[in-house]
Amino acid sequence: xxxxIKVVAAIIENDQREILCALRxxxxxxxxxxxxxxxxxxVGEDLFFALEREIQEELSCTIQPLEIFDEHxxxxxxxxxxxxxxxxxxxxxxxxxxxxxxxxxxxRENLLSLNWAPADIPAVEKLLGE
Ligand SMILES: Nc1nc2c([nH]c(=O)n2[C@H]2C[C@H](O)[C@@H](COP(=O)(O)OP(=O)(O)OP(=O)(O)O)O2)c(=O)[nH]1
Numbered sequence: 001x002x003x004x005i006k007v008v009a010a011i012i013e014n015d016q017r018e019i020l021c022a023l024r025x026x027x028x029x030x031x032x033x034x035x036x037x038x039x040x041x042x043v044g045e046d047l048f049f050a051l052e053r054e055i056q057e058e059l060s061c062t063i064q065p066l067e068i069f070d071e072h073x074x075x076x077x078x079x080x081x082x083x084x085x086x087x088x089x090x091x092x093x094x095x096x097x098x099x100x101x102x103x104x105x106x107x108r109e110n111l112l113s114l115n116w117a118p119a120d121i122p123a124v125e126k127l128l129g130e
Contacts, residue, residue: 003079008051009036009120010088011069011127012095018105019127021114022058025101034114036085036123037100051086058100061093070126074119085123 012020022037024030039054041047048065055063070085097103106114111124 002075004082005079006041006082006084007038007119008041008047008054009038009083009085009123010051010055010063010065011036011085011123012063012088012090014090014105016105016107018107019111020095021104021106021111022097022100023102023104024117025099028099030117032101032115033117035117035120037095037103038086041084047084047086051088055088055095058098059095059103060098061095062091063088064091070123072119072122076118081119083119083123085120 020037021034024033024035026032037055037058038051041050051065052063055061066087066089068084069087073080073082095103108127108130111127116124
């Protein structure tokens, strides 16, 4: 049976209505694909707390999670992901990539120009329709 993982991902929007997109590095699993920054939820962990923790670890800044925007399961070849995309705002600091290869802020209409992790497509499409 395939392993199931629960992952939280932050949809962070700036004052210009641009959304933060992160490129997974070639060293990471699913390398060279774009994602919303975040990571795996630990057992028993609150989703918003997990998101704050992951963003602090990965981007060295503080966010405030606002609301769950989209939840989807996606079956990859070797595991099943339950991806919870959560809208969030920057509270302190500015995102700095430590694990990712690149961070970009994009307007909604440009989001589909990136090569997204397949599990993220429903959330990206929902953002386009907002
Ligand atoms: N963070 C994140 N991961 C995503 C997204 N879409 C998607 O398919 N994934 C996949 C990539 C990874 O296989 C998995 C998340 O693992 P991760 O490596 O980012 O999480 P983590 O920091 O907790 O991992 P770890 O190295 O500490 O074990 O989910 C997304 O939008 N954000």
